Amino acid sequence: MSVRHSLLGLLAQKPRYGYELCAGFTALVGGKENWDVKPAQIYTTLARMVESGLVIFNNLNGQQSKGEYTITPKGHYELMDWFRSSDIEEPHQDPFYLKLMLSLELDEVDASRLIVIQRAALYQELHRITEQRQALDPHNQLAQMMLMDKSAMHLEADLRWLDMIESRLDEVQRQPSPKPAMRPRGRPPSQSA
Amino acid sequence: MRIQILLAWRYLWGRKQRMVLTTLAVVFGVTLLFGLNAMIPAMMESFRHNMVTTAGKVDISISSESNNPFEESVLKDLSEIEDISFYTGILTKNVVLPESLGGTVNKLTGSSAVTVTGVDVATAQNVRNYSLIEGRFLEPNDTNATVIPQLLADKMELKVGDIFTIPSSEGVSDLKVVGILSLSASAGLDEIFVPLPDAQTILNLPQKINTIDILIKSGADRDVVVSSVLSKLGPNFKSGAIQTGEELASALTMGQSMMWLFGVMALAMAGFIIFNTFRTVVAERRRDLGMLRAIGASKQTIMGLIMVESLLQGIIGTGLGLICGYLFSYLLVSAVGNIFAGMLRVTIGAPVITTVNLIGSILLGVGFTVGSGYFPARSAMKVTPLEAMRPTLGSIEYRQNNRRAIWGLGLLTLSVVGLLLGNVSIAGLSGVVFLVGIILIAPVMVKPVADIFGKLISSIYSREGKLAQGNLTRQPSRAAITASSMMIGLAICIAMMAMITSIEHGFTTYLDKSLGTDYLLMPPSLVLGSGNLGVNQGFIEKIKSIDGVEEATSLRLATSQVDGTTLQLIGIDPLVYPKIAGLEFSEGDSVEAYKAMEQGSAIIVNGIFAVTNNVKTGDVLSLKSPQGERKYTVVGIGFDYLNAKISTGYVSQSDLAKDFNSESDLLLLVNRKPDATAEEVTPALQTVIKEFPTFSLIDSNEFKTEQMGMFKMAMSVFYIMVIMLAVPGLIAMANTMSINVIERTREIGMLRAVGATQTQVKRMVFAESVLLSALGTTMGILVGLFLSYLLVKAIGVIGFRTDFFFPTSGIIASIVVGLVFGIIAAMVPARQAANTVIVEALQYE
């Protein structure tokens, strides 16, 4: 979704060529390491937007492949709509959580080892980001640094969460694991019984 | 070393207030030590100077070993000695000038006196040089003539040709002034010269002289001449001037050791203060020290750091103390100089800095400081590097405190047992043991005492009192140490006061006993030996013949030496004396003793002498007399009031005349007949006395009141000393309180932050300080009682036996002083605490 709106945002500044949009997007996200979007995906997205009338493609010299994209009023409207919407990520859909919960029920997987491994992975990632951030020049790459900070902070949050579940793993294990709720059948049990 | 000095200096500088307080304690101790001891030598020095100038103009001066007069005839022996060019015999003695003869009599300073020197007119000028400014020197045919120094002439407004009247054994002698000397030969007393026979009459010493002045031939070896003279004259003579000042000099030496004691006690308290400060310093800096250890400082470096810090304070404190001490003694000397000039007939110059005093003060001042830093330094050394890593925690040592308390309790028991054993030296030791015991037990006492007094304070300021109580009990060792330094001060106060009360009581009793007679015929000066002139037998006969006089007896005087100790000999009449006066016996039976005296060669000695020379009844003493060594058997230990302070022996008057050539009466005791009234007898006595102006008639009752007054005055000097000693206690309290405040800056800031008012913070500090002083006072009273009991026992042993009186006034005074000190000590710290800036306090690390 955001790729589409980012492209609209770039076009809102000025009409651009396709390859210009590719480079612009990579610069915006702070490099390929951060968000590797293939040109093909960008062109597909652009094509869809042309179809829905959000942008117009102006052929240059009649060549099909080369031309400038311009935003339409409808496209502009859509962009503004995007700005007005709020961005809340979906934190509950966490694959690690699923792994962990399932491991509690399976004897062949050790839940605490899972945590250790996940943590090692998270730290490796955090270390990488920290290194990258160190390499940036705060005088003209501040925007990117802040993006790094965002990721670092997310990782930090994940790590703290890991610490937390690790320390309470025993308690969780002792509680009954989440089961699908039973649909009550027949007469509800009497209060006195 | 460099790093230690740098750090030590910076730390000290960083806590200026504390440094000043601690150093002040050292300054105070050294001031007392150095100042008091600079004053005594000033007196000694004047004395020595005095004696040297009198003896200094001749090559050799010979006198008898016992300083008593000897026969003129011994002079003959000297003519055989080759290397002597001239010699002359002299009879010299101080004579007090009574008021009626132009002397001034002053209760405090004693009376004016002159030295009467009888010279052999024929030979005197060969030996000494008498430079006259007016008139002539004595000539062979002169009688009742004198040559006087200019100063005296001016003082008495005498000119050549005038008559100068001085007391004499026959009443008075009228001397015609024939010449005036340009200089006084003696720096202390005015010396008048009279022909030898005149002097012998005036002093009632016929055919006697007491000094031989000798000039040797040029080129002769003085030492050789001296030894040949002495071998000629026999063992009873010595070379040197007559040492009239010896007794006083030894009294001064005694005084000097007292001064040392005072100074050392003050320094000991300073030591406590420093110890306390450094303990706090170490506790405060545990983290710094741990860090230093972690980054590679060795144990020695750490120890050195604290030691250098105490050394610096010791050096600064001692240096300042020396300066203050000099000023202090200068002030003292100029203040008491007049009194001493009168009493000792010596002018006192500027304070004298003796090497011993200087080095001693420096060693003790620096030594005490560094010594007190030693144990804290050792505990600093034991700080592990780990301390740096942990956040600071208060250390609590209850277990150790309890163990110490058990030790303390053991020592206390021991000391009480020691006291009960009755032996002086054991009892003295038990005093020290008691002190140590109390100090050990002190930390455990903190809580109960704080609880009791805390309740009192809580009833006034409920919240602050509670807080203060808690603050105190969480640092029991420190509270105990502070209280200990206060304890020493107060204990000394109480002990002194108890002693004074007891002595005062005893004094009254003695006075009643010693002066049991109705009248005293007193010489001008109370101390018998000093320049008083006796009278011959005629006087007492005249007194006895008065109607209404039942009995009269006299005291006579001579000096002797036993094993190098000078002993004043009092001649009494063993038949009459016990009837109308009597000695106070502490050993031996009085009836037996007087009986033995009648037999002869028996002596009763007083307590001071018995103690210092370790003499018991039954011992045989060998007394130096002009006739050689004489054996006397000790038949008792006892004393009279007048001579309680000087080593004295009592012998019969016949012995005194036989062995010591002394036959003049110095003091007369007279009793009325039971049916005679004062109105009849007093005028009759006064008529007789007119002829003998040396004597004054004293009604015993009047005299007693007068003496009590003087006694109280003398004791006030003690009170001043006591107050001086209490000052370090105050410094210690103030010191601890401000350290407490500095240390708790953060806490106080927190209290302020959560809403405590400035007044509340102030009250808290005050309450704590008062609690602390309550602890010190409690301990002080305990130790004070013990010490005072001990002191009274001790002076009992040296012969001044008195009953122990409970020092109620001392205790009340101590409680008041303690309370006042508690408040004064908290004044600055309380203000400091109240003014704590909250934000800064919370940043304080």
Next chain:
Amino acid sequence: MATIEVKNLSKVYGSGETKVTALDSVNVTIEQGQFVAVMGPSGCGKSTLLHLIGGLDRPTDGSVFIEGSDISKMSDKTLTELRRRKMGFIFQFFNLIPVLDAIENTALPLILDGVKPELARTKASEWLSRNKLDGRGKHRPDELSGGQQQRVAISRAMVSDPVIILADEPTGNLDSRSGDEIASTLRKIVTDWKRTVLMVTHDPRIAAYADRIIFLKDGKVVDDTLLNGSNGENAKRLKEKVESL
């Protein structure tokens, strides 16, 4: 030869009822030029490990080798010298001497070692300016911010050219920005000066500056992760771990 080698290291505090096993046969080898973070829940023995490695405390069992020599057998004197010459300490509470200025604080280990004062001061100023404290040399600790104080402490730890720097929660008392500064200073010490740094921390962001994290739990090493490999290496290592499941 490893810079630090810890073999079967155990530390037991107290005895009987109150016995606490702070470390339980720990084995760790740290090579020169590594930046190692020690992590784990409170009370797991991190500080204890650091203290034992630094020779501040004696192990109950096992041994610590610093550059091949066993420090658990050294006398206090030798140990003190070793600390002075080979180790630098950084504490959570900065622990500067309050009465000395920044230069003097920094120069302390040299002065303790008997280096000439002028030389010591020069070296100290160099380290202060490397740690961006130029012009602060004359300030006393109470005139410096926490972060600055900690940088003085780092300068002090570095001034005697130690082989190992030990830091116990060096950022524990700082905000995240100053914490980052301290961590990157430590990082530089490892990268530029090839020193070995062992740091205890609770902060994942600070730990992420390290090359390697040792996780402790109940006195035992539960994980030991290298962070500085390429993506491929890291993935490989992770895979190995996953295999062990």
